[in-house]
Amino acid sequence: MSFRIRAARESDYPALYEMAKLTGGGFTNLPADKTTLQNKLARAAEGFDRKGENQSDDLYLFMLEDFDSKAIRGTCQIFGEVGRDRPFYSYRMSTLTQKSEELGRIFRNQTLSLCTDLEGSSEVGGLFLHPHERAGGLGMLLARSRYLFIKQHRPRFGARVLAELRGVMDPAGHSPFWDALAGRFFGMTFPEADEFNAVHGTQFIADLMPNTPIYVNMLPESARAVIGQPHPTGRAALKMLQAEGFVWECYIDIFDGGPTVTAPTDQIRSVREAEWIKVGGSHKDKGGKTMMVATGQLGNFAACWAQVQIDDRGEALLDEKAMQMLDVGSGDTIIAVSR
Structure with missing residues (x-):
């Protein structure tokens, strides 16, 4: 993609x-x-x-x-x-409850308030x-x-x-x-x-x-x-x-x-589950976990789906297309969350 x-x-x-x-x-x-x-x-x-x-x-x-x-x-x-x-x-929208003793009934009316x-x-x-x-x-x-x-x-x-x-x-x-x-x-x-x-x-x-x-x-x-x-x-x-x-x-x-x-x-x-991960490089196969990854501050922000593998050092290996779209390389930091 x-x-x-x-x-x-x-x-x-x-x-x-x-x-x-x-x-x-x-x-x-x-x-x-x-x-x-x-x-x-x-x-x-x-x-x-x-x-x-x-x-x-x-x-x-x-x-x-x-x-x-x-x-x-x-x-x-x-x-x-x-x-x-x-x-x-x-x-x-809220509920207004009113009771009539004469009728012996309780009325609950929904109201809309600006x-x-x-x-x-x-x-x-x-x-x-x-x-x-x-x-x-x-x-x-x-x-x-x-x-x-x-x-x-x-x-x-x-x-x-x-x-x-x-x-x-x-x-x-x-x-x-x-x-x-x-x-x-x-x-x-x-x-x-x-x-x-x-x-x-x-x-x-x-x-x-x-x-x-x-x-x-x-x-x-x-x-x-x-x-x-x-x-x-x-x-x-x-x-x-x-x-x-x-x-x-x-x-x-x-x-x-x-x-x-x-x-x-x-x-x-x-917001709660996203984590910052250091990029260790790319991988050439199609294996890995599908994650949404992002990088860049303010006007340089970019995000995409990526196939992510975590190596023995806890660093992220991304598919090459995601690396290109985010313009990241080994040593950069991304933020990622599972799909």
């Missing part, structure tokens, strides 16, 4: 824009808007170039590259800190894999490479990491959750609101949305049925997040009702 993850460059804009056009909408972190994508690449360059190892609202953007052809076939992102320069809104509980967290998002490459572990490589980057630069990230998954939409790109709730206050369709949010942020939500809790039972069944449910195309992503230790704690996206899952940063499986 000749695919690797590397830090994005501003010259990746044409490929990034072509991928954004394939998302089908509802993908806030990868809108098909030329100016927004160019700004993302510029912001990512600033994040990779920033000195110091403290947490900030950096954006780290990565590309999945075919090392041989140089074709870009996927992308993913990490946000160093959400809610620093603008509020980060979620709906929190909150900013997740501010200060880091976020993984913006993962997109070209439809023709959705096999061979490339989605897992995209997703998990971010955790190796986080471990490499742990002080730059918060105590908790979140991931927002796209919610359920109909074939026309409309969200039953939006249509039943926020759409009634904004006079905008979901595609219009989602595009506005991708470019301008969520402050308009705070300006116009009611601050009172919303009773779930007052929403139509079409909206209730999708609360906390990922889009069908996001189910595999949810399973990968759950395998890393992410859980749903009743936070949902304010636009489409999709689930927001969280995990303590140091308890994410790939």
Whole structure:
């Protein structure tokens, strides 16, 4: 396999824009808007170039590259800190219990409350894999490479990491959750609101949305049925997040009702299990353990799958292709985690 993850460059804009056009909408972190994508690449360059190892609202953007052809076939992102320069809104679903003595009954009603509980967290998002490459572990490589980057630069990230998954939409790109709730206050369709949010942020939500809790039972069944449910195309992503230790704690996206899952940063499986290993050289056979390996700091970061053998000195022998893609040699140090 000749695919690797590397830090994005501003010259990746044409490929990034072509991928954004394939998302089908509802993908806030990868809108098909030329100016927004160019700004993302510029912001990512600033994040990779920033000195110091403290947490900030950096954006780290990565590309999945075919090392041989140089074709870009996927992308993913990490946000160093959400809610620093603008509020980060979620709906929190909770249960309100009330008892009527006259009726002799207890009523338990679910409510949605607008909150900013997740501010200060880091976020993984913006993962997109070209439809023709959705096999061979490339989605897992995209997703998990971010955790190796986080471990490499742990002080730059918060105590908790979140991931927002796209919610359920109909074939026309409309969200039953939006249509039943926020759409009634904004006079905008979901595609219009989602595009506005991708470019301008969520402050308009705070300006116009009611601050009172919303009773779930007052929403139509079409909206209730999708609360906390990922889009069908996001189910595999949810399973990968759950395998890393992410859980749903009743936070949902304010636009489409999709689930927001969280995990303590140091308890994410790939962060917890990844180890630094000295490279002893390469091996020519195809034996060894399949591992995800990474090297490089900030803008020089690169990751790939490798066949790894551990020699008698405890050093890693990598297959020659992985050595080439990571540009490492004997004596260098890599970070590695089992598949």
